[in-house]
Amino acid sequence: MSSPYDQEIEDLLALYRKQREEAVETRRRINEVTGTATAPRQTVKATVNAQGELTAIEFPTGAYHRMAPKELSEALMTTIRQARANALEAVAELTSLNLPAGVKVTDLLEGKVDATALLPQEPGAPDEVREYIEKGRPEMRGGGAR
Template sequence: MSGYEQEIERLLADYRTQRSQIDENRRRINEMSATVTAPRKVVSVTVTARGEVTEIDFPTGAFRRMTPKELGEILRTAIADARAQALEQVDELVFGDLPFQLKPSEVLTGSADLGALLPTEPQPADGVREYLDNGVPNRGGDRRD
């Protein structure tokens, strides 16, 4: 096998390894969840990393002494806390491929400043900058505008 063929085989093997890691991370993320129990054990909720509420449990009768508004607020808080914990688990996975130290949870919740990834003005390559500044060069080396 030539050096060229060996390099192609190595690149394909690297690709397959990365693809396998991505599939494994997706499987792990799909299995992640977090459970939070509200104070006084009013309610316990389980939420997946995708934000799905998979279980709501009332371990005690404490919810019976609450107004619907109070219970609703406790439920919303418990669900938000469980979702945040599940997303923290996602952040703990190795995500070396995300640029600029982005955390998956920040991207998924919309708190990442994605606008910071791109400059307000593009930085063109030298040849493009020269064209913008001086116009199209002719073949003789002189510039024509």
């Protein structure tokens, strides 16, 4: 004989598993994000990963040859900042609806929070509930009704 709570427990466990899988998938998708920006006159093109780390820098034209060092430096810095902003925006789109309260996209990007750590491997439960899940109802174990 099953308890009226058996289906509820199974539904809750299924929901938990689904949320955990979604967190893992979100982390995978974040890892694939890049942000790219190109400076005016195509003097420089920068690409960063989801953590904002520079992964590529290109000079699509020879325009940088005619730039003063300070001007080139400013173009590089501005373009890298824009690439980072583009990556952050892409990550925010992926995560804005899925993040628990208090968790910031920037914390995920900086590696301060691991999406899989947001949900523990096993859900917390009182000992009685865990025993019920593992062993079934007391009368089903031969212990009779409590």
